[in-house]
Amino acid sequence: MIRLLAIFLMCLTTICPLAAQSAENSMPAPLVYGEHLLKNGLKLITHEDHSTPIVNLQVWYHVGAKDEEDGQTGFAHLFEHLMFKGSLNVDPEEHSDRITSIGGIANAYTTDDVTVYWQTFQSNYLEMVLWLEADRLKSLNVSRENFLSEREVVKEERRVRIESPPYGDLFETLYSKAFDIHPYRHLAIGSMEDLDRANVEDVSKFHETFYVPNNAYIVLAGNFNTDQALAWVKKYFGSIAPGKKDVPRVDTMEPEHNGERRVSIQKEVPLPAYVAGYYVPEDGHPDSYPLVIASNILSGGRSSRLYQSLVYKEQIALQAEAGASFREHPNLFFAILIMNRGESIDTGEALLNNQLKRIMEEPVSLSELKKAKNQLRADYILRRQSVREKADALGHAAVIHQDTSSANAELELFLKVEQADIMRVAQKYFDPQNRTVVSVLPLNQK
Amino acid sequence: MMKTKITLILVLCATALAATARTAQKENAPSPQNLEQTRFPQYEVTTLENGLKVFILEHPEQPVISIQLVIAAGGSNDPPHLPGLATFTTGLLKSGTLTRTAQEIAESIEAEGGDISTRAAREAIIISASILKDTSDLALELMTDIVMNPDFSNEEIERMRQQAMSGMISDLTNPDFVADASFIRALYGTHPYGHPAKGTPASLKKISRTDILEFHKTFFVPNTAALVIAGDVTHQEGLAMAQRWFGRWEGHEVPGLDLGQLRPRQEREIYAIDDPNSNQTEIRIGQTIMPRKDEDYFSLLVGSYVLGGPSGRLMNSLRVQRGLTYGAYEVIIPRKGPGAIYAATETRTEKTIEAIEIILEEIDRLKSQRIPEDELEFVKAFLIGSFPLTIETPSDLGSRLANLAVYDLGFDYLNSYRDKLSRISAEDVARVAKEKIRSENVLIVLVGNVAEFQDELEILGNVKTVSLSMLDLDSPTLD
Numbered sequence: 016m017i018r019l020l021a022i023f024l025m026c027l028t029t030i031c032p033l034a035a036q037s038a039e040n041s042m043p044a045p046l047v048y049g050e051h052l053l054k055n056g057l058k059l060i061t062h063e064d065h066s067t068p069i070v071n072l073q074v075w076y077h078v079g080a081k082d083e084e085d086g087q088t089g090f091a092h093l094f095e096h097l098m099f100k101g102s103l104n105v106d107p108e109e110h111s112d113r114i115t116s117i118g119g120i121a122n123a124y125t126t127d128d129v130t131v132y133w134q135t136f137q138s139n140y141l142e143m144v145l146w147l148e149a150d151r152l153k154s155l156n157v158s159r160e161n162f163l164s165e166r167e168v169v170k171e172e173r174r175v176r177i178e179s180p181p182y183g184d185l186f187e188t189l190y191s192k193a194f195d196i197h198p199y200r201h202l203a204i205g206s207m208e209d210l211d212r213a214n215v216e217d218v219s220k221f222h223e224t225f226y227v228p229n230n231a232y233i234v235l236a237g238n239f240n241t242d243q244a245l246a247w248v249k250k251y252f253g254s255i256a257p258g259k260k261d262v263p264r265v266d267t268m269e270p271e272h273n274g275e276r277r278v279s280i281q282k283e284v285p286l287p288a289y290v291a292g293y294y295v296p297e298d299g300h301p302d303s304y305p306l307v308i309a310s311n312i313l314s315g316g317r318s319s320r321l322y323q324s325l326v327y328k329e330q331i332a333l334q335a336e337a338g339a340s341f342r343e344h345p346n347l348f349f350a351i352l353i354m355n356r357g358e359s360i361d362t363g364e365a366l367l368n369n370q371l372k373r374i375m376e377e378p379v380s381l382s383e384l385k386k387a388k389n390q391l392r393a394d395y396i397l398r399r400q401s402v403r404e405k406a407d408a409l410g411h412a413a414v415i416h417q418d419t420s421s422a423n424a425e426l427e428l429f430l431k432v433e434q435a436d437i438m439r440v441a442q443k444y445f446d447p448q449n450r451t452v453v454s455v456l457p458l459n460q461k
Numbered sequence: 462m463m464k465t466k467i468t469l470i471l472v473l474c475a476t477a478l479a480a481t482a483r484t485a486q487k488e489n490a491p492s493p494q495n496l497e498q499t500r501f502p503q504y505e506v507t508t509l510e511n512g513l514k515v516f517i518l519e520h521p522e523q524p525v526i527s528i529q530l531v532i533a534a535g536g537s538n539d540p541p542h543l544p545g546l547a548t549f550t551t552g553l554l555k556s557g558t559l560t561r562t563a564q565e566i567a568e569s570i571e572a573e574g575g576d577i578s579t580r581a582a583r584e585a586i587i588i589s590a591s592i593l594k595d596t597s598d599l600a601l602e603l604m605t606d607i608v609m610n611p612d613f614s615n616e617e618i619e620r621m622r623q624q625a626m627s628g629m630i631s632d633l634t635n636p637d638f639v640a641d642a643s644f645i646r647a648l649y650g651t652h653p654y655g656h657p658a659k660g661t662p663a664s665l666k667k668i669s670r671t672d673i674l675e676f677h678k679t680f681f682v683p684n685t686a687a688l689v690i691a692g693d694v695t696h697q698e699g700l701a702m703a704q705r706w707f708g709r710w711e712g713h714e715v716p717g718l719d720l721g722q723l724r725p726r727q728e729r730e731i732y733a734i735d736d737p738n739s740n741q742t743e744i745r746i747g748q749t750i751m752p753r754k755d756e757d758y759f760s761l762l763v764g765s766y767v768l769g770g771p772s773g774r775l776m777n778s779l780r781v782q783r784g785l786t787y788g789a790y791e792v793i794i795p796r797k798g799p800g801a802i803y804a805a806t807e808t809r810t811e812k813t814i815e816a817i818e819i820i821l822e823e824i825d826r827l828k829s830q831r832i833p834e835d836e837l838e839f840v841k842a843f844l845i846g847s848f849p850l851t852i853e854t855p856s857d858l859g860s861r862l863a864n865l866a867v868y869d870l871g872f873d874y875l876n877s878y879r880d881k882l883s884r885i886s887a888e889d890v891a892r893v894a895k896e897k898i899r900s901e902n903v904l905i906v907l908v909g910n911v912a913e914f915q916d917e918l919e920i921l922g923n924v925k926t927v928s929l930s931m932l933d934l935d936s937p938t939l940d
Binding site (some may be wrong): 066067107166172175316326393 | 487490491494524525571573591624626628634636637738770771772777785786787807808844845846847850852853854855
């Protein structure tokens with residue numbers, strides 16, 4: 016077996032090393048990758064890992080829910096479903112069936128910013144899977160019947176995720192109130208009304224606009240030979256023409272809001288719930304690094320501030336968590352509370368406000384800062400063990416940051432964060448005037 | 462007399478590729494390269510003096526170690542009047558020991574970027590850590606402390622009780638949870654596999670410190686437990702760790718559990734749990750089956766994947782062809798005693814009856830018609846071909862060994878089971894399906910807006926309606 020580990024001894028800027036047994040001694044080895052650009056604009060990112068005879072292959076299209084036009088919410092995600100419904104040389108469902116028949120797992124997901132198709136499978140089938148992906152990029156062919164049927168599946172998905180679970184629509188409400196203009200105001204699942212309005216004629220237009228090689232990134236991690244993989248990619252994808260026009264990009268900026276927004280709803284829920292969304296900058300912005308450290312200190316594990324205060328000591332909340340949803344454009348940092356039965360949201364909010372105020376006004380302790388950094392450093396190893404996780408990290412860097420090297424470089428930025436940085440970003444972003452709040456009360460509670 | 466020699470030519474469809482008929486001008490998919498069969502990596506098992514079985518697997522790919530301690534007890538060991546005791550006790554392990562408070566435990570492990578998790582399943586309690594190699598001593602120190610010296614203070618018990626009650630209130634409004642818990646309860650009745658593993662509002666109120674101490678003392682012993690260490694550790698190192706931290710753990714005999722026979726259902730029973738506000742129905746349809754180690758289990762497993770695996774018949778009929786659902790599966794639950802299989806799906810209210818009828822038809826088809834060769838090979842190819850995906854990380858490897866330990870599958874199982882699977886024939890599946898699969902006297906559990914389909918439902922069998930707000934999971938008949 017090949018040892019990928021390179022051990023670095025690091026002296027952190029602020030603290031003396033403690034006992035020899037410590038997470039400080041394990042620095043993650045950087046992900047070694049190759050990058051290749053085809054003439055038609057397609058990018059290939061490769062990471063060889065020969066430890067298990069499998070491969071994770073991802074195709075990222077730089078289109079997501081935010082690229083949808085008004086009245087067409089949910090289309091990017093519906094389109095993702097349709098990509099499994101047949102192309103010139105591949106029958107409907109055949110893509111999934113082929114992956115299953117070789118013992119693989121295939122799936123896809125749509126976010127606000129990207130649509131990702133991924134599969135993990137035995138590595139000797141790499142050529143076949145590249146051929147499958149090229150075929151649907153090149154020649155997607157969805158019948159009206161399959162369109163209508165899959166639209167019903169997506170509507171069912173909406174019911175399963177948003178309409179049935181007790182707090183399913185909490186974030187839909189939050190986003191619709193937090194954003195006036197920016198398309199982040201709607202979720203990727205879309206509205207039932209817009210889904211009903213979608214028709215099969217929209218499919219080819221969406222395909223021509225966004226599903227073009229110059230808008231696509233192939234990420235490959237696992238047991239393969241880079242030269243061979245590149246040769247196959249050129250063979251199957253090289254002849255696909257780039258899009259006729261530039262890919263349209265959303266440049267809407269959400270205007271600054273004047274003051275806090277609050278919504279209170281009463282509905283059939285078992286326990287009171289509360290979510291506060293604070294506006295934060297985009298993924299990769301310099302402030303995002305101290306914000307992640309702040310969220311670890313507030314909410315990383317049972318020793319974190321919110322858990323200790325609201326869940327453990329005061330025992331008013333079943334759950335109290337915080338963290339940012341960093342996206343390509345400025346999005347939200349959330350604090351979420353599910354209150355214990357009989358506890359009031361006002362009490363929860365007051366304690367939450369105290370914690371946020373504290374992090375704005377007092378420097379975090381050195382031990383908390385060190386803990387957060389140790390957690391991140393450990394995550395860079397523990398959460399990059401599988402080929403899928405490695406490909407996720409590379410894809411995210413390449414597409415969202417437009418800089419694959421950030422998959423390795425970001426750790427350094429986290430480790431450089433100091434107490435003063437955390438205080439600064441807390442003051443800048445955790446102002447109650449900078450937030451949207453949604454409270455949901457059970458029907459029988461005041 | 463003329464003898465006619467008839468030569469039977471058996472045409473076996475191409476294995477591994479589920480190709481549907483194609484027109485002449487379509488391109489063919491590229492063929493695969495050759496690949497050697499993957500073996501499960503070597504591992505060693507050593508039994509310590511106190512009876513603890515230690516599994517060690519070297520996998521130095523990353524500086525990571527996965528440690529899983531598997532206690533041979535779980536929800537099935539709850540006293541009949543105290544469902545949820547195993548889960549409750551397990552949840553309290555990290556809440557304090559004789560020398561450490563809950564905060565100190567959390568702080569120590571989290572400061573190093575690590576995490577220890579505790580989980581009670583029906584037949585095993587697993588305490589695990591997936592950590593950097595450098596943190597392994599600390600993790601083991603904490604794991605042994607919480608397992609051997611938990612404090613179970615009254616304060617922490619009350620804290621846990623309140624959290625569990627709130628959690629339960631929330632769960633009982635989630636249709637997916639309610640459908641699963643109700644199905645299991647109605648299926649198994651008063652059998653140890655039947656009660657809700659997380660407890661009920663009534664039982665959560667009753668659990669006492671005495672109960673918890675008793676459960677812990679009885680079941681948390683080394684002689685029925687397994688310790689699985691996989692990752693950046695040599696056999697020598699792993700054994701030294703096990704001996705150092707777990708060597709002094711004392712054991713004793715553990716009472717057995719009667720997992721007895723369950724009387725098979727004599728007729729179809731339908732429980733309709735009424736949630737008038739919903740616009741979807743959760744559907745569960747199934748039965749009990751043989752124990753995990755039964756020689757027919759694999760044939761049934763293959764059959765269940767034909768019915769409800771990825772690209773299976775349920776997905777195809779319900780989702781692909783008719784757009785009735787987001788997902789339709791056949792779930793198989795392995796158990797030391799009688800296991801279970803059931804179809805699980807959801808659909809919009811107005812399609813409830815249609816979905817149920819399709820599922821019943823598919824179950825009947827599996828029972829009464831021989832599976833076509835290509836479909837059989839497709840499922841076997843998935844079950845065999847997915848093996849390398851399940852052995853990638855120390856945590857994956859450790860989990861496979863933990864499972865082996867729980868069900869006592871044998872040292873060589875992880876390298877021999879694929880051969881066994883490959884030899885299963887359509888006849889095997891047909892025989893087992895005919896003998897063991899039921900299509901008439903199944904249990905059906907629904908959670909949804911019952912008024913909208915009650916009349917049609919009554920044509921399908923004996924219906925018992927329970928209002929969601931009155932659902933009583935303490936009762937084997939849900940009311």
